Amino acid sequence: MANWRLDETLTVEQALAAFAIPEESGGRVAALSISLSEDVSSIPNIEEYLLSCGLQRDGNDPFKADYIVIGGGTAGLAVASRLAENDPNILVVVVEAGYQRDNDPLIDVPGLYGMSVGNTQYDWAYKTVPQPNLDQREISSAAGKVLGGSSAINYMVRMRASSPEYDNWAKFGAGWDWKGLLPYFKKQESYQAPIWGTPQIFPGITKEQDNAARQQEPKFRGHAGPTSSTHNEIYTEVLEPTIKALNNLKIPTNRTPGYGNSTGIFNIATAVNRDTGRRSYAANTYRKLPKARNLIVLTGLCATKLLLKTESGSELVTGVQLVYSNPETSFPGSSELLASKEVILSAGAYNTPRLLELSGIGDPKVLKPLGIDAVIDLPGVGSNLQEHPFFISDFTVKKGVFTFDKLRIDSEYQAAQMAEYREKGTGAYATTVSAYGFITLDKFLTTAEIGDLKKKLDKLINEASSEFYKQQLQIRKDYLDHPGVGDVEIIMVPKAFATQPPKDDTSYMSLCTCIPHAVARGTVHITKNDALLPPAIDPQYLSNEVDTYILTKAAQFLRTISENAELKSYIDAPSSPPADVKTYEQWEAYVRAHTSTVQHPAGTAAMASKELGGVVDSKLLVYGTKNLRVVDMSIVPIHIAAHTLDTAYAIGEKAFAIIAGQDNA
Numbered sequence: 001m002a003n004w005r006l007d008e009t010l011t012v013e014q015a016l017a018a019f020a021i022p023e024e025s026g027g028r029v030a031a032l033s034i035s036l037s038e039d040v041s042s043i044p045n046i047e048e049y050l051l052s053c054g055l056q057r058d059g060n061d062p063f064k065a066d067y068i069v070i071g072g073g074t075a076g077l078a079v080a081s082r083l084a085e086n087d088p089n090i091l092v093v094v095v096e097a098g099y100q101r102d103n104d105p106l107i108d109v110p111g112l113y114g115m116s117v118g119n120t121q122y123d124w125a126y127k128t129v130p131q132p133n134l135d136q137r138e139i140s141s142a143a144g145k146v147l148g149g150s151s152a153i154n155y156m157v158r159m160r161a162s163s164p165e166y167d168n169w170a171k172f173g174a175g176w177d178w179k180g181l182l183p184y185f186k187k188q189e190s191y192q193a194p195i196w197g198t199p200q201i202f203p204g205i206t207k208e209q210d211n212a213a214r215q216q217e218p219k220f221r222g223h224a225g226p227t228s229s230t231h232n233e234i235y236t237e238v239l240e241p242t243i244k245a246l247n248n249l250k251i252p253t254n255r256t257p258g259y260g261n262s263t264g265i266f267n268i269a270t271a272v273n274r275d276t277g278r279r280s281y282a283a284n285t286y287r288k289l290p291k292a293r294n295l296i297v298l299t300g301l302c303a304t305k306l307l308l309k310t311e312s313g314s315e316l317v318t319g320v321q322l323v324y325s326n327p328e329t330s331f332p333g334s335s336e337l338l339a340s341k342e343v344i345l346s347a348g349a350y351n352t353p354r355l356l357e358l359s360g361i362g363d364p365k366v367l368k369p370l371g372i373d374a375v376i377d378l379p380g381v382g383s384n385l386q387e388h389p390f391f392i393s394d395f396t397v398k399k400g401v402f403t404f405d406k407l408r409i410d411s412e413y414q415a416a417q418m419a420e421y422r423e424k425g426t427g428a429y430a431t432t433v434s435a436y437g438f439i440t441l442d443k444f445l446t447t448a449e450i451g452d453l454k455k456k457l458d459k460l461i462n463e464a465s466s467e468f469y470k471q472q473l474q475i476r477k478d479y480l481d482h483p484g485v486g487d488v489e490i491i492m493v494p495k496a497f498a499t500q501p502p503k504d505d506t507s508y509m510s511l512c513t514c515i516p517h518a519v520a521r522g523t524v525h526i527t528k529n530d531a532l533l534p535p536a537i538d539p540q541y542l543s544n545e546v547d548t549y550i551l552t553k554a555a556q557f558l559r560t561i562s563e564n565a566e567l568k569s570y571i572d573a574p575s576s577p578p579a580d581v582k583t584y585e586q587w588e589a590y591v592r593a594h595t596s597t598v599q600h601p602a603g604t605a606a607m608a609s610k611e612l613g614g615v616v617d618s619k620l621l622v623y624g625t626k627n628l629r630v631v632d633m634s635i636v637p638i639h640i641a642a643h644t645l646d647t648a649y650a651i652g653e654k655a656f657a658i659i660a661g662q663d664n665a
């Protein structure tokens with residue numbers, strides 16, 4: 001699959017040179033600023049490194065903090081910064097395996113999105129185990145390994161799911177419904193609405209609808225949060241006809257996807273600060289919040305084990321074991337960091353279960369064969385993995401139609417866009433993808449087909465291997481009758497995306513689809529008692545008839561969209577899949593050969609009762625522990641029809657409120 005990149009003409013070296021960003025001057029008072037250079041050659045060992053980062057200790061005593069947050073990613077920096085901001089008298093220490101990369105074009109320049117993905121200086125760059133139902137392919141599974149986590153490498157679109165989807169979370173954890181999360185969606189963002197009279201307002205929206213949206217805005221959107229939520233400023237020539245084609249196909253434009261109903265097609269918000277033109281992510285927003293010097297961020301350090309002590313029948317997590325995470329310049333040995341209050345595990349949906357298992361928290365059937373004693377018997381750890389399978393189709397467009405392939409085809413345009421970005425922070429390089437939508441199955445399946453899917457779901461419900469899965473399947477089935485919950489995602493990417501290599505002098509557009517409520521449940525488990533080995537990730541993509549049928553028919557529907565009268569005159573021909581892929585069987589084979597992921601893993605340390613197989617309770621405390629919380633996408637009990645950045649921030653914000661006793665839900 002192609003990278004998610006606006007411009008694929010640049011090598012990493014060229015991009016770094018073309019967009020070298022000067023140091024920001026001024027700005028907000030920084031938290032205790034650590035020198036986070038990767039050059040540690042003059043530092044002899046890990047303990048000296050910790051001292052150089054600002055940690056203190058008495059003599060040879062262990063280093064201590066009040067709160068340790070493992071993972072300086074999306075949710076981790078949100079919860080850590082809020083804790084430090086709230087109480088200047090406590091010390092919060094974040095341990096992040098990646099490095100801080102301020103002013104790095106591969107992160108900061110929106111138009112270079114995707115360029116850091118797969119690069120191990122930014123990304124854990126995992127792969128799944130071979131997927132039997134995807135022609136035995138190993139699917140690239142990205143996860144940010146850099147300060148800011150996945151918010152530093154993602155594609156910068158921001159959204160929330162529909163309210164019933166969060167309301168269903170509350171069936172597994174009290175207070176985690178739409179009402180209980182909305183304050184935290186608002187608290188994280190500084191939102192700027194699309195401007196009437198510009199292409200930011202997509203076709204299909206009336207002035208009255210726009211006015212109504214503005215009046216309702218204070219109820220649903222935040223305007224004083226740390227992270228920017230804005231809209232693109234330039235749009236290509238295929239945008240308008242695509243939206244009109246979707247409207248023709250009874251998919252309305254939605255002006256207010258953040259207000260509790262995210263169905264329809266919409267101009268998605270972006271995590272771009274329009275004043276600077278740069279990516280707005282956890283490391284250049286949340287990390288800078290605390291005014292007191294009580295937040296220490298350690299980078300390049302990998303947490304390898306939680307330190308546990310049994311105390312009156314449950315486990316007290318006393319701290320964490322750390323190693324320097326760069327194998328090439330590795331310091332010898334490890335060090336311990338102790339926590340007087342809590343350890344917060346925020347290492348993401350792949351690495352959180354990994355660290356729990358390495359620490360003896362998990363399923364004895366997984367741990368025992370690896371020689372690890374299950375200190376806490378929690379079979380839910382690393383199970384319930386849910387992902388968003390993703391399929392892309394490409395079309396060549398007629399000569400002269402403007403898409404972002406112009407950056408590849410027209411070197412003068414490319415140079416002008418680079419110059420504009422360097423000078424003003426605007427233009428194509430300040431742009432990400434705009435047109436996203438979630439649709440119900442009745443837009444492309446008959447009532448009989450949906451009825452058949454319901455029967456298949458009933459069968460799965462009857463055969464479900466656990467009560468937790470059975471309840472999730474029932475929710476999934478109920479979504480089929482809910483007009484306000486999307487079953488399938490549609491994305492329009494205005495450039496070549498699946499066709500590799502794209503033809504010279506040819507412009508493309510891509511239509512993509514994803515199934516957000518896949519029935520498949522996978523696993524992520526360690527395979528050895530070795531903290532530096534990647535886990536085995538097995539999402540079980542398309543392992544059942546329901547997911548396969550929906551994704552295949554959704555993929556076929558992409559071609560129907562391209563053939564709609566509104567769009568047809570812009571399109572030259574299907575490119576991937578080619579026009580001779582026609583029958584259901586051909587489509588299914590093509591889908592199996594090309595499906596990948598949108599990179600939204602969730603659910604691997606799920607919030608649910610212990611009896612159901614949950615790992616954390618509604619306060620995010622790990623069962624069997626007094627003071628270990630999980631705060632990241634792992635806690636999601638059942639997946640949502642949304643890109644997950646805003647939800648991860650909301651999890652971080654709500655976790656802080658819970659810990660500080662400020663959560664009123």
Ligand SMILES: Cc1cc2nc3c(=O)[nH]c(=O)nc-3n(C[C@H](O)[C@H](O)[C@H](O)COP(=O)(O)OP(=O)(O)OC[C@H]3O[C@@H](n4cnc5c(N)ncnc54)[C@H](O)[C@@H]3O)c2cc1C
Pocket residue numbers: 070071072073074075076095096097098117142143144145146147148149150151153154155156157158159301302303304346347348349351352355598599600601631632633634642643644645646648
């Ligand atoms: C390539 C990509 C594109 C995406 N695009 C979008 C998008 O456009 N819009 C959207 O809404 N969502 C998108 N997502 C999803 C979204 O970004 C994530 O769901 C979300 O950021 C996850 O947040 P998190 O806090 O759970 O984990 P993360 O942000 O990944 O944070 C986990 C952190 O823990 C660190 N860590 C892990 N293990 C250890 C350890 N042992 N010791 C120390 N540190 C450790 C990691 O290095 C990382 O920094 C994308 C994700 C990816 C990977």
